[in-house]
Structures are given as structure tokens and as C-alpha cells.
Amino acid sequence: MNNKLIKVHPDDNVAVALVDLWQGDKIEFEGEQLIILADVQAKHKIALTKLNASDKIYMYGVLVGKATSEIEKGGKLATTNVKHEASTTTAKTETVSWTAPDVSSWKDKHFMGYHRKDGQVGTANIWLFFPLVFCENRNVELLKDVFEKELSFHKSTRQRQLLRNLIRGNDIEISEKEEEEKEIFENIEVKFITHQGGCGGIRQDSVSLSKLLAGYVNNPNVAGATVLSLGCQNLQIDIFKKAMNDINPNLDKPVLIYEQQQMGTIDEMLNKIIIESFEEIKKANTIRREPAPLSKLKLGLECGGSDGFSGISANPALGYASDMLSALGGSPILSEFPELCGVEQELVNRCVDDEKAERFLQLMRAYEDAAEAAGSGFDMNPSPGNIKDGLITDAMKSAGAAKKGGTSPIQDILDYGEYVTKPGLNLLCTPGNDVESTTAMVGSGANIVVFTTGLGTPTGNPIAPVIKLSSNTEMARRMPDIIDLDAGDVIRGEKTIQEMGEVLFDYIVKVASGEITSKADQNNQDDFIPWKRGVSL
Template structure:
């Protein structure tokens, strides 16, 4: 394996594939000092203030004069907002025709959607009902559920908000969409919604606003109306016991791959994310889109600096402008909270070789593949477009995936370079490792090793096909490694926007 990777001839930095000692040579340039694996090395002189390029794009500006062979990182590379020249619908590649129509074994729902799992969800309107919900869920041990083999489990989705928030603001509306979206997600066969009774997020309002209809598999209750915690827990357990035989009637049947909606995520990223795992997931997304399925990219702060690549792929100007509206909102959001769009990357990202949000975003956007961008959606808004789409969210993974599942995603694909182990019930989550070293260290948690791309043992397309085929198997019931270890009960984190009063 070469000691470095050059991503484009126009780049003035390359990425070290292994730790380099002072005096090592890269492209006839002597390295000046120790450079960790995954970090950048300048191959030409870059004067102060001049752009540093990787992926044939600007990832920052030289904070000091950078000499050939210098380690390029936080000490000499600075972030600046980049004035992009936006184009719309100028890079519309045709969606390839599939060689065959792929299928999976899923649960067809009355809503017309198709599930990959069959859970009963206990949703809480407010933090005050979280304990009651947990008590209900923990009652249903594997032994008690053994008689219901078609039910994947009882999950309590609890959160830390629902009150002391504005009743007509962005945050209130987002939480409503999350709760409604989980109640309607095709991986949920039955819902018990538990509240306190006096909270801002009134269950009756939610039912009325979103057309939810109480019935045998959708039951609401409040602690105050039921007469306290113990009585509520007992009533909730009895209600779920009534639901179980009904939810257990669901049977898997053959369904087209077009019914899959995959949340495309990355977390604990490193320098290899944009070189191995994310492009491989992008190829898998292209394969899914060719089948008529849907890929959902999110994390708006983590496309910042790469949004011009997505507007060029927008199916029309309206879609592209919708994406730019989100970028402008985030710039204002960061400014009014006295932050910076460059507050992301995290310390772990930087240790792995990423320096600025521009560099991170260029790699993160690769998860979206190459097909046209068909739609842009608010956080947790129902996604109705087929093909490659985008949903607004923060870069914080649990909050972002929560929104994607609320938007309808029935699978999650998560790339990681540092090593993330999270799961996201009710949708199974697979992990794609960006490098072989981490994969070997955390093999019990990683489903696919995209590090083979770096060593030349597999191509982006081969790993992408492997990822896509695992999506079909997971959709048919195969457990991912995180799912098999029981992860996914504690990663429900609705994005809390706005003032807490």
C-alpha cells in the first residue's frame, strides 16, 4: 500500500495512509516532522491566506506559510466561510436501469408503507411520563414475549422535553412531527402514547393535528387521568397485552426494494470516511435509487461547504434553493447562539485527521451517491419523494437519526472511522468501518469493512454492492451487529430547538 493518497491532481495536500516519520518521502517531497496516519501533508508551498485544496475543493486557508512536506492540520489551517457560486440542475446523471428487480421480506402496512421490523412503541409526550413508559416496557421480558414471535419487542421512546417550550414555535412543531412520525413509522405495529396530563405537548392536540385515530393498536393515556404512576403502569401493561396478539398477526411477505427508505449517517468520522466508507455507501444508495427506493441524507452542518455539489444535482431550482434556505438558517442559528459552523468537527474527528467543517462535509456528502436530489425536507417531515433526498437536522447523530426515522426511514446505514456502536430502534442500524485497523479492533460492532478499499483488496463499487445486499437481508429480518447486542433503546433524541422557558 502506498504511503499516501492523492484524491485529485489539483490538490495541494495528500493524505498519509500510515504514520510518517521526519524525512519520509512523498511524491519526491521530504516530510517535515511526524505526520499521523490519516493526516494531511503539503506537496507544494502554500503561502499564508492561500486556499488548501482536497477533493479538488477548498477545505480551508493557510494560517501561516506552509512548506512542501509540512503536516497540515489545526496549527496552520484555518476555517473561513466560502463564497460559493451555486448552479442548479447542472449535474443530473441518469439513474441507471437495474439488471433485476430486487425484493425483501417485509411487513405491508395498511398505510401503504412497508416495515422491516414489527415493534410496539411506547411514546411519551413529555419527560414526566418517561419512568412510567420504561416500567411498562421492562415488564415485557423475552420470556413474556416468547408467545409472540412476530413481535420484535416493546420499546419505550422517552425524551427530555415536551414542556416549558413555546406552543407555536419551531421546536414544538418539530417534536410533534417526531412523535407523529414514530407512531406512523412502518416498523411500528402498535402504539401506546403516555403523557402526564398538564404538559405543553398535549396528546389530544397531537392526535387532532396529525389525524391519528385511537383504536386497538393506537392507545393514549395520561398519568393524571389514570390516578398516578402505579395505576398508569398497570393500565399500560394491560393495554399492551391486548395489543400483542393483534400485532403478532403481521407476517413477512415479498416486497420490492423500492419500499426501502434508508437513513444515510456518519459519526465518529475520520480522514478515511470520505475516501472509503462514504463513497461506498453512496454507491449503495445509487443501487437502491435504481430500484425505485429512497436514500435520506441529513446533518445540514455536515454538508456545509459541500452544498454547491448538491445544488448542482438538484432536480430543479426549487429543490436547490430549498437546500440553500437551510444553509442560511444554520448560519443565522450559529451566529445568534454565538457559535461557528466550524464548531464541528469534534475532537475525535480532528484526531482522525479532519481539520475543518469544509473538509468533513466534502467527505460526508459522498454518502448521497451520484443521482439527482429529488427533495429537501424539514426535520422529521414525512418524506414523499422517491430517490435521493435530504432532511434538515443537526450533526448530532442521535438527534439526526431520530428525525430520519420519524420521516419514514425503515433502515439506518451508519459509517464510522473512530468507532460508533449506537443502534436506532425501531429501524435496524448497520455500521460500516472506514479503516481496517478500527474494524479489527471493533469487529463485534462493525458489519462491513470499507478499509479494504484503501488497501486495494476491494473497490468502492464492490463494497457498495456488499452494503446494498446487506440492506436487503436486514430488511428481511437479519440482525445487524448493533441490533443483535440490544442497542437502540436509548438513542431516541428529538432535536430540541428554541428557548426552554
């Protein structure tokens, strides 16, 4: 690697170390010699000019912090000398023009998906079991044990086989033959969701959960669902049915709902559920993949376990893929509102009209006010892992995280639980928490998700493939069982953002078509966490 530093935007007064640097190193940068004043790990930031206390710090061309003490030119930025600061946005100030990427070579291409009667197209074909209330979690788990073992949807893990051999006193060596288990169905999977909601808390929590679960039923990756209710909980069956009707009045999928308090013994209820669900699963298995236009893709844009390279490799590469999808008439979804702090003005100016711009600002203000009322705030968003790897303020993290959304116009602003209906980029109000955000985007219609990461995270989803894009090659090599693609070529200068974005887009289409199984799906990583509208960053 020839370059040791990168300045992301011409207006920045800091640079990112691309490699480990040592005190006393002399680097030729922008026609000048820069002396490194302290050891600096790759991904961390170096001052390109002397900063006095209270001086503003810019990265990605936006305000990302303020110096709390003097930082000499060539000095390292850290939590000890920098604190969060972000610009204030009150209204749309201009309309940003957009030059769409050239997608002419993709215009006539398609993916192989599962067509639903309402016109949506799935990238998977799932029969979904879930409860309306946590009291039914045990029954869902019992059904999961029965269906997974008998239908062999999830093959025996090597660890289960190892324990089986130990119990039997056999040789602990695991044979490939022993791993093979025949699946009963070829075109349908059965998945299971449990959660801790549906009762207790406040009634609004149950209404919010009903919208999320209705969104999962309406998601094109779901062929039908089996729903368990106790009977006396806050999230009543009629509330759930109303939520489904609100999202899609013409929903035409089998949804089997069972209320335990009306059905007698557990055995009687489970037997009825198994018999009736199995019949519907057999019917769903007859659905086959067929060609579908790329405009039918709704792509969740997620980042987690971010590092100082995320915003200059993986996230902008995903942003380019997002722009490609927008240009093709698809629907990218950008969420994680706490991680949009500091870049509001750019996003507001990209909104297609003033109404959308104002709604975005209202949701952002309400979220930040709630966080501050609870004694927290967006400035507390970076995790210890983020900080260790160079993301030392929320605005710095946000400026890089927002790159996932590319540069296309923002067509719609959605609150949590609302469903994506418009082509082009959609903003969805969610927490920054990886699983809560991914859970929400899939509930709003995402039929595939790309998850960028610099530190590594196994996050997956019960019904939507989650593709992991690494920001750096070191982590991709260390965790090959969870990483699908590596954007480290961008850091080394071996690929441009555009080239990496095109590689990623091609991979998205292959996963959507079932040609490639994402690592998260290979690992059966089915994470599901609803957001209770209390504070979650």
C-alpha cells in the same frame, strides 16, 4: 499496501496519508519525489505544493480551508497552520447529469418485510411505548421492566447473570444454558422511548417533538403504539393527533393514548395499559414478513466518529449503495446540514428544480445564522476525535461526509420533522450530532440506517436497524461487537468503491429481510434524542 498517499480529486493540492509516514521519508508520487517534512500519522493531510499564508486548500475538488502560515511542500496540515474556509453558494448554476449505476441484476430482487395498509413496508415489526412529556418517563420505564422481563424480548445480559451468581454465592462462570430465555412472540418486538421534552422550553419545541413522535408512529417498522400523557403539558394530545393526521390522514394503526390525570392511581392506569396493549401486541404478532420491492426501502445515511479515511472508503461506498437504491426507486435520506458546509454548490446543482435548490439554501442559511447568533458556527463542528484523526476543518469533514449521498439527483428538501414521500435522494435538515440526526431520519420514515464510522460508535435506534460500516480495518478488529462491515479493503486497494458499495447493498437487503441482525440491535442500543431547535452541531 503499495500506495502511501492518495489524492482524492485531480484539483486537490493536498493528499491523504494512507499509512504512518516519518520525517525524511521519500515517496514517489505522481511522477515526482515528495519528501515528508514531519512525522505524519495515517489519515492526516500533506501539502503537495508550497502553500503561503492565506492560500486556499482544496480537497475532494472543493475549498476546505485556508493556510494561516507557510506550509512547505511535503509539510503536514494541522489546526496550527490551517483554518476553516468554504465557498459561498447563492443559487443553482447548472443542472448536473447523472449516470445511474447498473442495477439490472437487482431489478427483480426483493426483501422480506412487514406490509402496512398505507403501502409502506417495514424492516421490523415493533410495538412502541413512549410519553408525550418527560413526566411520564417513570411510568414508561415501569412498563418496560414488566414487558421485557415477562416477554423476554431482551435476553439476560452476561453482566446481569454474573451479578445474579455473585448475589447467590454461586460460581461466577456463566453457562450457555443459563443464557437461554424463551420469547413469547416470534414476530413482534416491544420497544420503549423516553425523552426530556413535551413541556417547559418554548411551545415550538413541543410542536416539533409532536411531529417527530408522529413520524415514529407512521414509520412502517411500527405496528402500533402505546402513548402516555400527563394531561397538563405543552404537548397536548390534540397537538399530537394533529401531527399524526398531517403526516398521514389515512393512518390505520392502533394507537392507544392514556392521560394520567384522568385515570386515577398509577396502578389503575398501568393495569389498564398492560391489559389493552397486550391484546394489540398479540394481534401485531400475527403479521408476517412477505416479499417487497427494494423501492420500499428508505435508507438513512449517517456518519459519526468520523476519521480521515471516512471520506475515501466508507462514505463513498455508502454513496454508491445510495445511488443503487435511487436507481431502484427507493429513498435514501442525507441529513446533518452542518456537515454539508462547503459542498452546497454541488448539492444545489443536483436539485431537480430551482425551488428545491432555494429551499436547501434557505435552511442552510437559517441554521448557520442561528449558530453564529449563539456564538458558535459550522467551523466549530469537528469534534476532538475528528481533529485527532485528520479532519481539521468543517469543510474538510463536510466534503467527505457528503459522499454518503452519492451522485444522484436530489428529489426533495425536507425540514426537521417532515416525512419522506418521494423516491430518490432526499435532504433532511438535522444537526450533525449522531443520535439527533439518526433519530430524525427514522422519524422522517427511514426503515433502515447505515452508519459509517472511523473511530467507532455504538449508536442504534429503537425501531430501525442501524448497520455500522467501518472506514478502516484496525478499528473494525478492535471493536467487532459494534461493527457490521469493514470498508478497509478500499484503503488497501483490495476493493473498489463500487465493489464495496455492492457488498454493502447486499448486506442492507439481508438486514432489511431479518436474515441478519445488526450489531446495534444485538446490543439493544436504542438511542433517541429529539432536536430542540436551539443550536446543535
